Amino acid sequence: MINRFSRRRFLQSSTMVAGSGILSSSLVPGRGVLANDKLNIGVIGAGGKGTADSEGVMSENIVALCDVDERALRARQGRFPKAKLFKDYRVMLEQVGDQLDAVTVSTPDHHHFPASMLAMNLGLHVYVQKPLAHTVWEAREMLKLSREKKVITQMGNQGHSYSSTRKLVEVVQSGIIGEVREVHVWTDRPIWPQGMSRPQGSKPVPDYLDWDLWLGPAPKRPYHDGYHPFKWRGFWDFGTGALGDMGCHNMDAAFWALKLGAPTSVEADVSGVSDDTAPKWSVIRYEFPGREDLPPVSLTWYDGGKKPSADIIGEKTLPNNGSLIVGSKATIAFREWNPNGFRVLSEGREVPYADPDPIFPRVGDNPYKEWIEACKGSPLCLSNFEYSVPLTEMVLLGNVALRAGSKIEWDAKALKAKGNPELDQLIRSTPRKGWRV
Known part of the structure; x- marks a missing residue:
């Protein structure tokens, strides 16, 4: 793995090379990852579908895990013991965003948009569960930002692969x-x-849940x-x-x-x-x-x-x-x-x-492999x-x-x-x- 300092030095030199028209095709947009480098990935949503998504990208470096449910977080920590743990993806992206190349977003639907937008704003590639967004407007905005930031994107409708x-x-x-x-x-x-209608009344919030x-x-x-x-x-x-x-x-x-x-x-x-x-x-x-x-x-x-x-x-x-x-x-x-x-x-x-x-x-019916390889310069997923x-x-x-x-x-x-x-x-x-x- 290239460390952050070396990766950034490489990006700076690549930018200068690009000015002379000879930018290597092994460098992809977004953070710029070499074909033989492992991605540094943050997992947003560790339980439910996040379990499958984190397993799907486990060939890479899982740097951070984020979930509001401590049970899901601890279960994934056993699988990725070196990963840093977070409850709030806003905090995760603020604290370790500069160490990441990409994120998976496997939250309930209403979090897909803010999590993805914050990540793409940092130039991170994103793999987002379906549906991409909670509303039509959110989906359109996600497309606009992905174009602006030139990041690699994939929706988790795995049958497409x-x-x-x-x-x-x-x-x-x-x-x-x-x-x-x-x-x-x-x-x-x-x-x-x-x-039906919303549940009536309330119940005590479990101590494992924010x-x-x-x-x-x-x-x-x-x-x-x-x-x-x-x-x-x-x-x-x-x-x-x-x-x-x-x-x-x-x-x-x-x-x-x-x-x-x-x-x-x-x-x-x-x-x-x-x-x-x-x-x-x-x-x-x-x-x-x-x-x-x-x-x-x-x-x-x-x-x-x-x-x-x-x-x-x-x-x-x-x-x-x-x-x-x-x-x-x-x-x-x-x-x-x-x-x-x-x-x-x-x-x-x-x-x-x-x-x-x-x-x-x-x-090979593998959407994760398709996305990871695209992040490293292969044809787009x-x-x-x-x-x-x-x-x-x-x-x-x-x-x-x-x-x-x-x-x-x-x-x-x-x-x-x-x-x-x-x-x-x-x-x-x-x-x-x-x-x-």
Whole structure:
């Protein structure tokens, strides 16, 4: 490992070399890490998904661990005994930010934006769990800053790194299934409470938890075990519901293959939505315009036990999570979380086809390896913010529509629901005092 002094000396000399037009390709933007150097990584969010994310980057130097729950922090400390421990990522970045090259962000959704923005402002590369942000505006701001700071970015929708997903995209884009105008995507989530009011009353804050830090930018709420751990996902203050949790996974393949971008309109049918929580179930329809030589597309999302008809592919049942990309020649049935991939079907039978030439690199189904190598100068990871921010914005617009209770017409450039200024508060929220970045 290059020490901080040597790394900075190298950066200074590299800047001078760059002026003569011979900057080495082994130096990447952001902090500037050599291909053979180990990254110094700070882990923001050590429990839950943070456990998997820290394991995923353990080939590098884990310099700092941060979590508001001491149980999670101590559990990870046993795995990374040399790491410095923090409860507040603001303090962590202030005290050891100059020792870091990158961070992982594996917090509840409402912390993704401030943690990532603070890190990128320091020139740190970021690996951020899905959805990237809590609101559409936050996602757009994250993209702007990543461009300004020229850092390497990756969203944690790991299926984007699967060889099967990349092959699916190549099959669709090669024209094997014909023209696509219809897509269906579904999930078995929520597997946590939704469709109710906030917990009443309060409970004593456990001695292992810093509740005020857990709340962070969210509104002040009394502690209740109905929020932490895990159940926060259904509450608008902290999470983004079943759609936010799974949309960036399950809609990824279709969004990528069809180059969908921003929808023109979104509307939803729901049950049990409230000012406090996401609904018990939802069916959300996104309309996308034509793109280049591609036709308009209708994409329907289902959660809470809702699914499209299995008749679309001539079968009796559908898996718990999946998508159907309906083409004029054949339909792709994609079962999420299945590295073995997808089927190409017509009239209930599998259609033989010749594999198209690969377009995208195969990375061994490993998003962490892809991100780490990109931080060291390899080609960019493919779920970087240029891709994953538009995907996140599209997903989160579904939540705006289901909370609006009516169809919204979307102006992507202005970040506005046309004729609905009252929805601005859902597109951009106001952080609690002390958490504005």
